[in-house]
Amino acid sequence: MAWTCINCEASNDYNASTCEVCGMERYFSISEVNDLLKMQELEPTEIKKIQTNFKRASTENKNLRQKNKELSQRMNDLESFHTKHKPEMQRLEKQVAHLHLWNKRWKIAVVLSGLTILFFLLAKITVTIQF
Numbered sequence: 716m717a718w719t720c721i722n723c724e725a726s727n728d729y730n731a732s733t734c735e736v737c738g739m740e741r742y743f744s745i746s747e748v749n750d751l752l753k754m755q756e757l758e759p760t761e762i763k764k765i766q767t768n769f770k771r772a773s774t775e776n777k778n779l780r781q782k783n784k785e786l787s788q789r790m791n792d793l794e795s796f797h798t799k800h801k802p803e804m805q806r807l808e809k810q811v812a813h814l815h816l817w818n819k820r821w822k823i824a825v826v827l828s829g830l831t832i833l834f835f836l837l838a839k840i841t842v843t844i845q846f
C-alpha cells in the first residue's frame with residue numbers, strides 16, 4: 716500500500732520512510748500508529764503514553780505546516796510586491812546616488828571657496844605688508 720506525502724502529495728512506496736520527491740519524513744495517521752502499536756505487544760499504559768506523544772507531535776506538525784504555508788504566502792506576497800515596485804526602487808536608488816554625487820560636489824565647492832577666501836586673505840595681508 717502506497718502512502719501520500721503530506722508536503723508535496725506525491726505517492727510513495729510503502730517501505731520508503733521519506734518522500735522520494737521532496738525528502739519529507741513519512742507521516743503516519745493515528746490509525747496506522749494504533750495498528751503498529753497493537754503488533755508490538757506493549758503494556759496498555761505504554762501504548763497510551765505513545766499515543767499521547769504521537770497526538771501531540773501530530774498537532775505540532777500540523778501547526779508548523781500551517782505556519783509554513785502562511786510564511787510561504789507572505790514570502791510570495793513580498794516577492795510580488797518587490798517585483799511590482801522594482802522600477803520605483805531603482806529610480807529612488809538612482810536619486811540617492813545622484814544626491815550623493817551632489818553632496819560630494821558641494822563639499823568640494825565648500826573646500827574650494829574656503830581656500831579661495833584664505834588665499835585672498837593671505838593676499839590682502841601680503842599686500843598690506845608690502846604697502
Ligand SMILES: [Zn+2]
Binds near residue numbers: 734736737738
Ligand atoms: Zn513529498
